[in-house]
Amino acid sequence: MAAHPWSDDEIAELVAPTMGIITGLPDLLAQLDELRRIDFGMTPPASDVPTDG
Amino acid sequence: MSTSSELCFQPATVIARLLRDRDLSVVELVDAFLSRIDERNAHSKAYISVTKDAARRAAAEADTRLGRGEAGSIFLGIPFGSKDLIDIKGVLTTGGSAVLHDNVATEDAAVIDRMNAIGAVSLGKTNLHEFAYGTTGENAVYGTAVNAYDGTRLACGSSSGSAAAVAHGLAAFALGTDTGGSVRVPAVMNGLVGLKPTFGRLSLKGVIPFCWSLDHLGLITRTIDDCAALFEACAAADAGKAPPAGTERSGPGDSADRSLAGLRVGIPDRFYFERTDPEILAAAENAVRLLEQSGATVSKVSLPDARHARTASLTIQMPEALSFHSRYLEDRGHLYSEDLRAGLALGQYILAEHYIRAKRLVNQYRAGMRDVFADVDVILTPATPIPAPKIGTVKVAMDGVEEAVGNALTRFTTFFNMTGHPAVTFATEMHSLGLPIGVQLIGRYFEERVILKVAAVLAERAGPIPLPDLR
Numbered sequence: 001m002a003a004h005p006w007s008d009d010e011i012a013e014l015v016a017p018t019m020g021i022i023t024g025l026p027d028l029l030a031q032l033d034e035l036r037r038i039d040f041g042m043t044p045p046a047s048d049v050p051t052d053g
Numbered sequence: 054m055s056t057s058s059e060l061c062f063q064p065a066t067v068i069a070r071l072l073r074d075r076d077l078s079v080v081e082l083v084d085a086f087l088s089r090i091d092e093r094n095a096h097s098k099a100y101i102s103v104t105k106d107a108a109r110r111a112a113a114e115a116d117t118r119l120g121r122g123e124a125g126s127i128f129l130g131i132p133f134g135s136k137d138l139i140d141i142k143g144v145l146t147t148g149g150s151a152v153l154h155d156n157v158a159t160e161d162a163a164v165i166d167r168m169n170a171i172g173a174v175s176l177g178k179t180n181l182h183e184f185a186y187g188t189t190g191e192n193a194v195y196g197t198a199v200n201a202y203d204g205t206r207l208a209c210g211s212s213s214g215s216a217a218a219v220a221h222g223l224a225a226f227a228l229g230t231d232t233g234g235s236v237r238v239p240a241v242m243n244g245l246v247g248l249k250p251t252f253g254r255l256s257l258k259g260v261i262p263f264c265w266s267l268d269h270l271g272l273i274t275r276t277i278d279d280c281a282a283l284f285e286a287c288a289a290a291d292a293g294k295a296p297p298a299g300t301e302r303s304g305p306g307d308s309a310d311r312s313l314a315g316l317r318v319g320i321p322d323r324f325y326f327e328r329t330d331p332e333i334l335a336a337a338e339n340a341v342r343l344l345e346q347s348g349a350t351v352s353k354v355s356l357p358d359a360r361h362a363r364t365a366s367l368t369i370q371m372p373e374a375l376s377f378h379s380r381y382l383e384d385r386g387h388l389y390s391e392d393l394r395a396g397l398a399l400g401q402y403i404l405a406e407h408y409i410r411a412k413r414l415v416n417q418y419r420a421g422m423r424d425v426f427a428d429v430d431v432i433l434t435p436a437t438p439i440p441a442p443k444i445g446t447v448k449v450a451m452d453g454v455e456e457a458v459g460n461a462l463t464r465f466t467t468f469f470n471m472t473g474h475p476a477v478t479f480a481t482e483m484h485s486l487g488l489p490i491g492v493q494l495i496g497r498y499f500e501e502r503v504i505l506k507v508a509a510v511l512a513e514r515a516g517p518i519p520l521p522d523l524r
Contacts, residue, residue, distance in 0.1 A: 004375075004382050006398045013395035014402070020447035021187040021392050021459040022367055025402060031364040032407045038361075040413045 057085035061222035062520055064276040065283070068225060069127040072119055079119065079130035083112040083174055086132045090176065090223050093523070096204065098196035099217035099224075101137045102145055103177035108132065111174040118172060126286050129172035134224040136215050137178035138185060140259040141165050148261050149181040151194050151388040152381050162259025164228060164270055164287065171286045176224055180214025185230055185263040186374070186393045187211060188238055188462040189442075193390045197444055201243050201521040202488050206441040209242045209462060211235040211263075215273050216243045221523060226283055227273045232263050233366055234437075234466030236271030237478040237493060241436040244480045244489035244518050246280045248272045248505070249466075251498050252473030253294035255287055264373040266412070267366065267470040277479060277512050281505040288501075296499035311510050313347040318507075319354030319429035325465055328451035329438040333490045336482040337435045340492045343514040344433070344507070354429055357421030361414060362468040363460050368403055368411035369471075375400030415471045422472045431507050432495040434465050436478040440488040465493060475501045477508050481515040489518055 006014070017024045023031070060068070060082065071077040087105055094100050115130035123129070140146050140158035142165075147153045161169065168175065180198045182190045190213025191197045198213035200206040201220035208217040212229030216239035219227050229236040231249040240247025248271055255270035262268055272287065274280040320341060326334060345351050375397045378389075382397070389397070425432070439449055439461055446458045456464075469476045475496050480489035492511070496504040 003401055004379070004386070004397070006394070006401075010391070010395050010398050013391065014398045017395065017457060018447060019392045019395070020457045021189065022371075022396060022399070022457060023364070023460060025399060028364060028367060028399070028403075031361065032368065032403075032410070035361060035364065035407070035410045035414060038410075038414065038417075040410070040417060044413075 058089065058222065060085050061089050062275070065131045065225040065274065065279045066127060066276070068131060072130050075119070079112040079115040079174065080109065082130065083108050083132055083176070086176060086223060093221050093223060096199065097201075097217045097221040097223065098180055098198045099214045099221055100134065100177045101147055101149065101180050101195050101214065104144055104175060108174055108176050115172050115174060126171035127282055128286050130174060131225045132174045132176045133168065134176050134179040134215060134218040134227040135165065136181050136212050136227070136229045138181065138230055138261040139164060139178075139228055141175060141178070144178060146178070146261065148184045149192050149195060150183045150390070152385045158259070160259060163256035165259065167287055167289060170289075179212070179218050179227055182211035182213060183390050183393050184261065184374070184378070185211040185232060185235055186396055188234060188459045190239065191392075191444070199444070200441045200488070201523065203441065203486075206443055206488070207242070209239040209441055212239050212271070212273065216240050216245060216247075219243070219245050219273055219275055220521060225275070226279060229271045229273055230257070230260060230263070231269045231271040231470065232267045232370065233470055234463035236273060237466050237476060238437055238462050240273045241478040241480050241489060241491045242441040244521065246274045246277055246477065246479045246508070248280050248284060248477045248501065249469070249475065250284065250288070250501050251294070251296075251475045254296075254475070254499065254501070262373075262377055264370040266369050266373060269470065277505060277509045280477065281502070281509065284501055284505065311347070311513060313344060313349040313507060313510055316349040316431065316507065317429040318344050318349045318351045319425060319432045320351060321356045321432065321434060322353045324356070324359050325434040328454055329435055330440060330451070330484070330490075332484050333435045333438065333440070336490050337433065337492055340433060340481055340511055340515065343511055347510050347514060352429065354425050354432065356425060356432070357418045359468045362418075362471065363464065365411040365414045366467045366471060367399070368407050369415070371396055371400030372403050372408050418468065419472050422474065426497045430496070431504055434493045434495070436465065436491045436493045437462055438464050440484045440486055440490055469495055474498060475504055477504050479508055479512060480518050481511065483518055
């Protein structure tokens with residue numbers, strides 16, 4: 001599936017937001033890297049099937 | 054009631070009595086609201102579309118039912134607005150966007166079915182941040198809804214028009230959606246009450262999604278009593294996820310009892326009291342004192358570390374939003390506002406691994422909250438760290454830390470969208486800037502009645518805040 005194209009202005013807004021709605025991508029990626037360091041314990045079961053009918 | 058303008062600022066429960074006593078007809082009531090919308094909508098930007106003819110027809114029908122002495126809901130004949138993500142058959146659902154300028158709904162949303170069943174009268178569709186994307190409520194297509202207490206400030210959002218409609222006296226109550234605080238934040242900022250029930254408690258069928266993992270249907274009302282009555286009217290068994298048997302408790306004592314003896318209130322020991330406006334902190338501390346005076350036991354609690362909550366929320370929101378909007382991007386992508394397009398781009402750059410980690414963090418949050426609610430019945434936090442910002446504010450700084458205004462507005466609310474617990478916000482005091490400020494109460498799953506009872510006691514002790522001066 002092709003990714004959606006974004007203009008240079010949109011990428012610039014994504015990297016250094018000027019509209020104040022959300023975190024910019026570099027800051028978000030740095031914060032997501034911190035999430036990598038959190039131990040979530042065991043990997044959950046890959047899937048399951050309903051057993052309650 | 055001396056003027057129709059005063060009538061439009063009465064609580065729904067008070068208006069209902071006037072209708073029952075036939076001191077007022079529903080047609081007169083609806084005409085009063087429609088006249089006020091004619092006068093005030095250009096300034097408030099509360100409504101995107103006003104359905105006058107349908108409202109007058111529904112009003113006449115409600116008058117007939119009241120004339121027959123029907124013992125229906127107290128909301129029979131009460132006028133309301135719906136966030137323009139919520140489908141009403143035959144009416145445009147724009148999502149606050151040019152993208153859906155031609156999207157006429159073919160069915161009523163489940164919550165509108167419920168409104169029809171209780172006989173509430175729809176006045177129209179309210180403004181919002183485009184597709185519920187942001188908390189500022191800024192909208193390049195339909196204008197930015199303004200705060201009722203200061204027209205140079207944001208109503209806040211994303212249910213900006215829903216809050217503005219009630220606060221400017223253009224509806225008796227309004228429906229909204231809340232993905233990170235989008236009902237609770239604008240409600241408190243406009244001196245109103247905002248309830249986000251338990252995740253799934255009120256159905257989102259027929260509502261355009263922003264992020265299906267975090268979206269909640271929510272209620273905006275003038276008073277706590279209105280909110281409690283509306284929640285009961287909405288929470289019929291067929292209107293969403295029913296609580297498991299035995300889990301739905303009411304508050305301590307009966308509904309008329311204003312004592313909170315036996316109630317255990319938890320106050321978070323960090324995060325929710327950091328980087329917060331000093332007057333908002335003082336208001337929260339006053340609220341704690343009032344709860345103690347009402348007989349509640351107050352103790353410190355350690356909530357799960359919420360430092361990453363906004364990151365996790367965005368990491369779930371933006372890929373889900375992109376997944377929904379992908380269908381429109383190729384042909385109508387140019388019709389999106391630039392802020393939402395940048396957000397959708399962000400969704401494309403978040404990796405699947407990030408999304409999964411965020412979802413696993415949510416599970417950790419839920420497990421942590423289960424432990425917290427073993428020790429307390431209700432948690433109290435400030436509703437927001439800042440009062441309503443000026444229109445156009447991009448960043449705010451508190452204690453030397455700069456933050457996107459949208460992140461700041463939802464800093465205390467977004468966590469509870471991830472855990473799915475019911476939460477209510479309401480104003481308890483006025484800031485020296487002349488703006489309402491208040492608190493948030495969070496309860497166990499399906500214990501909306503508990504938080505609303507506590508809110509009622511607290512609001513009564515705190516006293517009413519002044520109505521906005523809208524002359």
